[in-house]
Amino acid sequence: AQKVTQAQTEISVVEKEDVTLDCVYETRDTTYYLFWYKQPPSGELVFLIRRNSFDEQNEISGRYSWNFQKSTSSFNFTITASQVVDSAVYFCALSELYSGGGADGLTFGKGTHLIIQP
Amino acid sequence: GAVVSQHPSWVICKSGTSVKIECRSLDFQATTMFWYRQFPKQSLMLMATSNEGSKATYEQGVEKDKFLINHASLTLSTLTVTSAHPEDSSFYICSASRRTSGSLAGELFFGEGSRLTVL
Numbered sequence: 001a002q003k004v005t006q007a008q009t010e011i012s013v014v015e016k017e018d019v020t021l022d023c024v025y026e027t028r029d030t031t032y033y034l035f036w037y038k039q040p041p042s043g044e045l046v047f048l049i050r051r052n053s054f055d056e057q058n059e060i061s062g063r064y065s066w067n068f069q070k071s072t073s074s075f076n077f078t079i080t081a082s083q084v085v086d087s088a089v090y091f092c093a094l095s096e097l098y099s100g101g102g103a104d105g106l107t108f109g110k111g112t113h114l115i116i117q118p
Numbered sequence: 119g120a121v122v123s124q125h126p127s128w129v130i131c132k133s134g135t136s137v138k139i140e141c142r143s144l145d146f147q148a149t150t151m152f153w154y155r156q157f158p159k160q161s162l163m164l165m166a167t168s169n170e171g172s173k174a175t176y177e178q179g180v181e182k183d184k185f186l187i188n189h190a191s192l193t194l195s196t197l198t199v200t201s202a203h204p205e206d207s208s209f210y211i212c213s214a215s216r217r218t219s220g221s222l223a224g225e226l227f228f229g230e231g232s233r234l235t236v237l
Binding site: 107109111 | 154161213
């Protein structure tokens with residue numbers, strides 16, 4: 001069975017601070033995908049990143065960076081120089097890696113509510 | 119980028135009525151569509167997986183007679199909440215998978231979600 005744990009229910013920081021959102025996962029699959037999504041108050045899910053289990057390279061995209069550590073089954077997300085617009089609920093998710101171009105449903109963590117105070 | 123559209127975006131209905139939510143992939147053919155439910159301040163839970171032309175596969179604990187899923191074409195899946203009750207009030211989100219040649223897994227695209235309120 002797959003499981004995603006986001007232990008931080010809510011984080012509140014002051015604008016311009018750096019903040020890291022933790023994600024720990026469990027899976028019996030040797031190949032899998034990890035995701036991060038942002039959900040603003042409007043409800044739609046905004047895709048941030050997808051990383052497959054073969055690729056442990058860290059990734060940086062502007063103020064966002066992700067640290068994938070297979071040894072600790074973690075896929076943490078860091079926002080540097082946070083801004084008020086970053087306020088949202090952030091979900092980490094996991095899915096099985098299908099061959100042949102298919103896809104699997106996602107197992108989501110409970111989400112972390114990030115509050116950036118001006 | 120690929121777009122997945124849900125309709126209606128919000129609906130209010132009386133207890134006992136049935137509500138249909140549509141999920142359309144606007145610019146690609148979706149071989150697989152997924153339906154999720156999200157209660158307020160909670161996570162998204164996968165309800166079912168539907169493949170075009172075949173019966174949906176429901177997750178454990180999801181009543182298939184309550185939540186009817188039809189995936190009649192490669193661009194449309196529908197979720198019908200039958201005889202809705204207040205406890206069915208939730209945010210329902212669909213996602214569609216676009217098969218990608220040369221890739222190990224299809225790309226996933228989410229709809230905007232449909233908020234159901236049952237009075």
